[in-house]
Amino acid sequence: MKLVTFLLILFLSMNSWADPRIDYIKKFSNKYCSDCHDDDLTKGGLDLAKYSLNLNTLDEEKMWSLIYDRVSHSEMPPPQKKKQPTKAEKEEFKTSLSSLLNESVLKTQESSGRTIVRRITREEYENTLRDLLHLPDLEIKSLLPEDSITNGFDNVASGQDLSHVNIESYLKAAEYALDMATALGPKPRPFKYEKDIVTFRKYTKKHRHKRPKENGIFYFTAKKRPAVPPFMIEGFRIPYSGTYRISFKAFGSKFSYKELKSYPADKGTAQVATTFSGPKGAFRKHQSFTLPNDKCDDYITYLGHVNIGDHFAFNSSSLPTAANKPPTYMPQTREAIGVKGFKIEGPIFAEWPPKSHKVLYGNLRQVQWSSKVSKFPPNNKLLRHRFAKPNKSLENTVIVSSNPTQDAQRLLARFMTKAFRRPVSTEKLNTYMSFFKSLSQQGYSFQESLKKTYMGILCDPHFLYFREKPGKLDDYALASRLSYFIWKSLPDKELLELANQGKLNQSSTIKSQVERMLQDPRSERFVQSFINQWLELRKFQSSTPDITLYPEYKSDTWLESSLQRETYSFFKKLINENLSAKNIIDSDFIMINGRLAKLYGIEGIYGDEIRPVKVPRNLPRGGFMTQGAILKVTANGTTTSPITRGTWLAEKILGVHIPPPPAGVPAAEANLASPKTLKEQLAQHRNNSSCASCHVKIDPAGFALEKFDVMGATRENYRVLEGGKPVKKIVNLVNTEYQLGMDIDSSGTVVGGEKFSNVEQFKKIVMKDHKHITKHFLKNLITFATGSSIQFADRHELNKIVDQSKDKDGVRTLIHQVTQSKLFRNK
C-alpha cells in the first residue's frame, strides 16, 4: 500500500514537472523574481520556494493570484529594476499562470463547490431565533462568542471557528430563547400609567435650583448642571416584558429661566427628542422624533419593546449638552423642549397565548403540577424572565397533553421544517421523537421533555449549518442562500413554498423573490450588516472624540446616531432607486438630517428625519468616503492619519491590495505637541523604496481626506494642544479653548502620476476607473452573499457581471445580477 502511495506521489509530481506551464512559470520566476523573493532575501515576506505550484491549499492559490496581479499591473518586478521581462515573456507567464490557477480552482469547485459548509453567524443566529419564535426583540447575540472575520466578513466559511465554547453557548442561548417564548398562566392584566404633569427625578429632590415648569409643562433646556442624559421618567414599574404603546406630548420652544416663562420657538427650527428604555445605565434607544413647534395637543405615539423592571427615559437630543463643565454662557432665554404628558400602556398581545408560545406548544392545556402529571416537578426558570413576581401557582404551572405522542410529533415536525429550512425526513423526526419519549418515560413533564427536544433541534448541525451539495443548489438550499443574504435569517413561508413546488430555481422566480425580499423591512438587516462589515461601520463606537480638542462633539448621541443612519440610508437609496454604483465614489445628493446639516455646514435643514439633499456647490460631499461615519471610523477620536484612511480607502472602496505593515515599525502618529505635519514624515518613507512600494498606494488617498476631522466636519487647520493659534469660543454654552495648528494640504499624486489638490479632484481621478470600483463592490457583495471570498476562477463570472452592467450599473440591478449568477446559484 505504502509503495503504491509512493509511486502515485512520484507519478503525480513527475506529471506536474512535465507540465510546460509550470516549467515556464518556474523559469520566469527564477529569472525575474527569486533575486528578492527567495529564502535568503524574503522581500515583502515572500519566499517563492514556499509556495508550490501544486495549488493544493487556499494559501497557495491566494499567493499565486496575488503574484499574477502584481505582475500584470507591472508592479513586479519593480519598474526601477533593470532586468525586466519582455512583453512576450510576461504574456506567456500570465497565460500559463492563469490557466493553471483556473484549472485548479475549477477542479476544487466542481468536486466541493466554491463555498465550504457554512455555519450561521451569531448575528444570523439571533435573527433566526427572532423570526422562528416570533420574538422580534429577543437579545441573544451576547450569549455567543464573537465570530472571526475573514476578508472583512464574519460569514466566510473557510475562516469560521468552532469550539466547545460555541456548543455550550448554543445550549444556553437556545434554552434562554425557548424560555422567553413560553407564556404560562393567564393573560397578564394590562398595565397603564398616565400622567399630565411629568416630574423628572433629576429636578425634584436632589437639585435645589428652580424647576423649569410653567402651566404644568416641563421644559428641558440646555443642561444647567453637568448631568448625563437621558432623564428618567419615574413613578411606575413595568410589570411584564412585552410591546407597549408609549405616548407623550412634547414640542419645541424657548424658555427663560429667570422669568420661568416660555417663548415661541425660532422660526425654521425643529427640536428632536429620543426615547429610551432599559435598566439604569444600560438604556436601549427606542426612537427619535422631530417635534412640532410651540404646541402639542395630540400625543406622539409609538410601539416599543419594554422589559420587566425597565425604566423609561427621554433625551432632548437636539439641545446642547454641557457635560462635565457648567455652562459659562447662559442666555436668559434659550432653546427648550416642553413636555406635558406621558402615557404607557401594555403589554399588547395580539393573541394569547402569544405566537411565540404557540409555535412551541400550540394551544395545549396548562395545569397545576402534581405528582400525577409527571414524576418530576416543572422547572420554570422562565418566570424570572417574563413576569414580575413569580408566584407559586405560576411556578407550578405545566403544559400537558392528553395525546403526548401525537401532539409532540405534530409540533416537532412543524418546528423542524422551519428550523432546518427544508422538509424533514421521517428518520430525522423519529430521532427527535425518541428523544422526547425517552425524557417523558424518565418522568419529565410533556413541557420539559419537549423543550429539551427543541434545544436539541437548535444545536443540530442541520440548523447551524447550510446544507448545500456541489453543483447547482437545490431549491431549499437556494431559499436559504437568498434569505440569509437579504434577511440574514430563515426563508419565510413563500420561499419554502416555492422551493417545495420546485419553482424557485428559475431566473424569473429568483428575480421576483429578490424584489419582494428587498421590499420587506427585513432587508434592513442586509443593509446594516453589509455596511457594518464592508465599510467597517461596526467599529463606529470604538473611538470617542477628544473633548478638549473637539468640545462640540461631547456626548452628542444625536450626532452619532445620525452619522450611522446617513451611511445606511445612502446605501438603501442606491438600492431602492437603483442608482448607479458610481455613487459609491461620488453623488450629487447626500442623505442628511438637521444635525448632519449643521455638521456639514448646510443651512435650512431641521429635524431628525434623514432625507436626500442636493449637494450644494463647493461642498466636498457625496459618495461614501466623505460621509462622517466613514471619517469617524478611520480616525481615533483625537487625530486622523492619512495612512489609516488611505489603507481603508484602498481596501474597502478602491480595491487595491495592501499587505500588512512590516513588523517592528512604529506607527507614524500625528504629534499633538508639535505641529509638524505628518505629511513630511510620510514623505520620508515614500523616498525609501521598500516603504514606497505600498505607501505610494496608501498615502495619496489618505491626503485627499486630510481636510476632514475626526467626526467628518471640514477643517483647514489641524487642532493641536501646543504651539498653535489659540481659539476661544463658546461651544455648547461652554467657553472652550483649543489651538489651531498648521494649514492642511490635501493634495497628492496618485499612482500613475495624476495630481489632485483636493478631495473633489481626487474623486474625479478615481471616477475614471469606476468599473474597477464597481467590480470591487461586487466582490464584497458576493463574499457576503455566498460566504466565500472571490477565487481566481470566479473572476471570469465577475467580469461578466461588470460587462453586462455597462451603463446599467444600478445597485439594485447588480444585486439581481449577483443572485442570478453561477457564483450565487451554485454551492
Next chain:
Amino acid sequence: MKKQSFWIRPKAISRRTALKAAGVSLALPFLESMAASGKAPENPDRMIAVMCEMGYITDYLFPKKAGRNYEMTDYLKQIEDFRDDFTIFSGMSLTGVNGGHDAARSFLSGAVNPSSSSFKNSISLDQLMAQKIGHLTRFSNLPLSLTENSSKFSILQSGVTLPSINRASELYKMMFIQGSKSDVAKQLTNLNHGKSILDMVNGEAKKFAKEVTKNDKVKLDQYMTSVREAEKRLNFKIDWAKTPKPGVKHKMPKDVTDKTDVGTKLRQMYEMVTLAFETDSTRLVTIYAEGGGFGNIYSLKDSKVTDGWHPLTHMAERKDKRPILKKIDEDQFKALGGFMKQLKSKKTGGETLLDKTMILHSSNLGHAGRHDNLNLPTILAGGKFKHGQHLAFDRKNNYNQANLYLSMLHSMGMNADKFASSTGTVKGLDFA
C-alpha cells in the same frame, strides 16, 4: 483524615499519564479519564496574566539602569516592597503584533497582524497551560474582565475567544455559594439533559458528515470534536456539582455600580483571584483590565478626573493632562501591590502563594500616548524565577516577548520548544 490543609480539595482528579511534553503542536484532549490517583501538590503552580487596555506612560515605569541595582521609578515604587519578587522588562514586545488596540487580541497568543481583515488567532498561553492543569480544579481557568463580556485575549486552540466574567459577585457565587439540595439536583438534571442533547446532535452530525464533500467534512469534524469536548466539560461539571464548594470567610462582594470606579473593580477582582487561588478553585486567571468603553472615566479617590481614560492616554504628552494619567497608572500599580501583598501573606509548606504564582502584568500598548505596540510595560512577578532585576533589551530593536511566554510555559513544567514566534526562553531570566 490527615490535617486539613487550607487547600480544600475534596476529590482528587487526575489525568491520563500520556502527558509527556506539552507543546504548541500538541493538542491535548481535555479530561480523558479522571480515575482518582495521586495527590495534587499542596501549593501548586499558578499563573495570572493582567492586561491593561490602555498602556502606561512608560517614562515613569522603565528604570534607566539595567541589572539588579536599578533605581526605583515612580510606578515601580508602588510595588517596591516586593522588589525581590518581580522583574521589570524593557525593550520587549511581541514580534509581528501591531495594530494599536487590536493587538489586545494577540496579547497572550502572539498571533501576528491582529488588525488584518483575515486575522486568525491562535491559542493563548493560559489556554495552553489549561490543557495541562485545567482539569485539576473546579474551573480550568477563569477569564475575567471589569465590564466587557469578552476576555479579549484568552484564546482557545480553535481561535475562539473565551467569554469573561465581569462581576465579582458572580465569580464569588460560582466558586463558593453552595445551592440547596434541590438546586443541585436541578442543576444535575440540566447538565445530564445537556449531555443527552449533545449525544443526539453528535449522532446527527455523523449522518450529515457522510453526505458532504471532503472539504466540508473538515468543518463537521470540527463540530463533532467541539460537541465531544463540550460533553466532557459537562461530565466535569457534573463531577464538580456533586462535590461541595469550599467555604470562605470572605463575604460576598458588592458589585461596583459606578462605571467610573475602575480602580475598585480591579481591586475586587484581585481579591476574588486571591480567594480562587487560596481555595484552589483555579490555577489560571486572565484579567482584561479595561475601562468600560473608550469614553469612560477612570475616577480617582483623591483627584478629580474630567477626561475619559482613553482620551487621556492620547493626551499623555500634554503638561496639564499628564499628571492625572500618571495617577491613574499609579493606581493600577498600587492595586497590583495590594494583590502581591495578599499572595505573599498566605503561606503553606514554607512557601507563599506568591512563590508559586506567576503574575504577568503588562499591556497590549507600549507607550500610552503613542498607542504603538513596542516596548511593552511588562512585569513578571512571583513563581519560580530569580527576580529583583531590570532586564533591559534594545528599545529600538525589541526583544520578543513570546520568549517570556515560553519561559513561563517551562516554569509550568511544559517544556515546549516554541510558543508563537518565540526563539527561545528569555536570556537572563533564570529559575531560582
